[in-house]
Amino acid sequence: MQNIDKPLIVAGPCSAESEEQVYSTARQLSELGIKYYRAGLWKPRSSPNSFEGIGAKGIEWLQAVKRDFGIKVGTEVAKREHLELIANADIDFVWLGARTITNPFTAQEIADMFADMRLDIPVMVKNPVIPDVTLWIGAVERLHRAGVSQIMAIHRGFYSEGNVGGYRNSPQWGIPIEFKRQKPNIPLICDPSHISGDSRLVESVSIQASKLSFDGLMIEVHDRPEVALSDKNQQITPLQLKLLLEKLKACSELPNDEALSLFRAKIDELDKSLIDIISQRMEISHQIGEYKKINDISILQPSRYEEILANCVKYSQQKEINTDFVRQIIKLIHQESIYKQF
Ligand code: PEP
Numbered sequence: 466m467q468n469i470d471k472p473l474i475v476a477g478p479c480s481a482e483s484e485e486q487v488y489s490t491a492r493q494l495s496e497l498g499i500k501y502y503r504a505g506l507w508k509p510r511s512s513p514n515s516f517e518g519i520g521a522k523g524i525e526w527l528q529a530v531k532r533d534f535g536i537k538v539g540t541e542v543a544k545r546e547h548l549e550l551i552a553n554a555d556i557d558f559v560w561l562g563a564r565t566i567t568n569p570f571t572a573q574e575i576a577d578m579f580a581d582m583r584l585d586i587p588v589m590v591k592n593p594v595i596p597d598v599t600l601w602i603g604a605v606e607r608l609h610r611a612g613v614s615q616i617m618a619i620h621r622g623f624y625s626e627g628n629v630g631g632y633r634n635s636p637q638w639g640i641p642i643e644f645k646r647q648k649p650n651i652p653l654i655c656d657p658s659h660i661s662g663d664s665r666l667v668e669s670v671s672i673q674a675s676k677l678s679f680d681g682l683m684i685e686v687h688d689r690p691e692v693a694l695s696d697k698n699q700q701i702t703p704l705q706l707k708l709l710l711e712k713l714k715a716c717s718e719l720p721n722d723e724a725l726s727l728f729r730a731k732i733d734e735l736d737k738s739l740i741d742i743i744s745q746r747m748e749i750s751h752q753i754g755e756y757k758k759i760n761d762i763s764i765l766q767p768s769r770y771e772e773i774l775a776n777c778v779k780y781s782q783q784k785e786i787n788t789d790f791v792r793q794i795i796k797l798i799h800q801e802s803i804y805k806q807f
């Protein structure tokens with residue numbers, strides 16, 4: 466996959482749901498010039514009550530897309546059975562999901578299957594669920610040793626408690642950048658859909674990835690996202706994809722400073738985290754306010770305020786941050802908390 470068209474765009478629904486949905490989405494995407502079509506046949510869902518994919522039945526639907534629109538089709542594989550089915554069905558590429566990559570035994574088992582079957586189709590490796598670049602690189606190396614010659618990596622964000630920054634999976638851009646530093650020859654694309662978890666964020670994450678010189682995008686696109694059986698909130702329509710690609714093109718014509726973009730992406734993540742933490746603090750203040758009301762305790766307790774200030778000043782000294790600055794921030798936050806308790 467060293468000579469890929471850049472940006473490489475892989476688009477298609479989270480899951481293949483019906484023959485009509487797969488075909489109609491693919492037709493609209495092929496009209497936009499999309500050359501790689503994704504649709505999950507076997508879905509790794511956290512809950513057993515979710516839609517777990519249509520399974521082998523959807524293989525024919527992908528074959529019809531390939532035949533009628535001349536675009537390459539791919540799906541996620543996680544078991545020998547999946548790999549055997551797709552190998553005999555002329556599916557063009559596969560991806561390994563974040564949950565699969567998180568377990569090195571499973572990653573090795575899959576690599577062994579590629580070796581046994583002497584299967585050498587392009588494989589896209591998602592990052593593991595946890596932010597560990599070694600685990601991600603390890604999976605790539607296992608496949609490489611198994612004789613897979615066309616490997617790409619997909620950055621789909623990392624699990625973080627409480628959806629930090631409003632993302633379903635926090636981007637932690639430093640990790641894919643480190644991946645790229647260690648594996649400069651592996652094309653790296655971004656999956657803004659699983660990072661965002663929200664169709665309204667897909668555009669800004671895509672623009673950030675493009676400023677960071679990612680080699681492409683894997684985006685979930687559904688002809689009718691509102692009725693999607695999986696990842697409904699994050700899928701966009703073919704029309705939204707068209708507008709997004711136009712915007713990306715316009716952005717790529719502007720001068721770009723990759724190093725500066727990485728710093729800015731990190732600052733944006735941290736600023737969002739600051740707001741998340743302030744919001745959590747306000748929520749606790751509100752709960753304290755309720756508790757004080759019920760127990761008839763006065764809102765302002767000067768000694769407690771002094772204690773908070775002293776703790777924060779001490780900690781800011783340890784962290785070598787200007788203590789006056791920290792004092793002012795804490796004062797403002799404390800005031801706001803008091804208002805919350807009225
Ligand atoms: C997917 O691409 O639909 C998927 C399940 O992705 P991930 O493994 O990134 O969660």
Ligand code: MN
Nearest residue numbers: 479685695696
């Ligand atoms: Mn999905």
